[in-house]
């Protein structure tokens with residue numbers, strides 16, 4: 001059968017969870033995206049069920065030593081108001097998250113060296129006393145730092161690869177190195193963290209072929225969690241205005257393909273998707289996703305964590321976000337999962 005046949009490719013993906021570069025490209029370019037989304041939704045139901053894992057996001061510092069051209073937290077952005085939360089404030093937010101019923105905390109910041117190993121280990125161990133699964137998203141660190149976080153009790157680590165296109169990566173991330181980033185991901189995995197990664201879709205200069213390579217890279221790690229974020233232009237960065245119009249659907253397709261290739265992993269319906277489409281996270285949940293990360297940071301700080309503008313739920317309180325998201329989940333006959341939402345690996349050969 002010809003490769004140019006969506007039914008053939010989708011069947012192959014369901015049976016083997018393996019696709020070649022040409023087949024992935026075909027799915028990305030296909031106009032029959034609804035078929036892809038429906039199949040990804042069925043695969044999601046079969047392997048991870050109807051529960052949606054909520055991860056409470058605490059953005060505890062918007063300082064960053066890096067200077068990524070597309071990001072509002074970049075060190076050369078002097079328009080942004082910077083903040084750092086103290087241990088007490090972080091624990092206070094975590095306690096509230098506990099009260100709202102969250103089982104996982106995601107601690108996120110720019111690459112901020114103020115929080116050295118000692119400070120970070122203290123924050124981690126205090127949060128772990130509250131019986132959370134704990135995810136860190138602090139950027140690139142040394143092996144020793146990752147190891148200390150693991151010893152202190154952190155369970156998971158998010159580090160987006162952003163793009164595996166070496167030339168593009170080095171152009172957009174001055175002073176950073178793709179090999180080093182990949183090395184960080186290997187180290188995180190070696191240390192026994194659940195590893196989360198993902199890409200930004202629609203970066204200036206990115207091609208569909210390079211996105212195909214990104215997908216293959218994510219499967220090769222293999223990741224335990226994935227988040228796909230459409231690129232949203234930030235006027236406070238050197239990047240010129242980019243139209244994000246078609247990026248919602250493109251991001252959704254990439255996410256759905258990842259569900260077919262890695263059927264049992266956790267996949268986020270990302271906030272950036274909902275920034276482009278006001279039903280974005282719900283549509284993503286119906287196209288393969290099973291995780292949402294509601295913001296549990298105080299409203300006074302949320303507005304300063306401005307990687308891109310127009311982010312949803314900036315003025316809402318953490319309790320409002322918690323109630324709102326649960327209602328949205330129930331509206332599509334899904335439910336908020338009551339466990340910590342670890343990656344439950346399925347033996348694909350026995351399926």
Ligand code: SF4
Nearest residue numbers: 064066068071074110
């Ligand atoms: S993308 Fe990450 S590392 Fe780069 S400037 Fe933004 S917060 Fe810092």
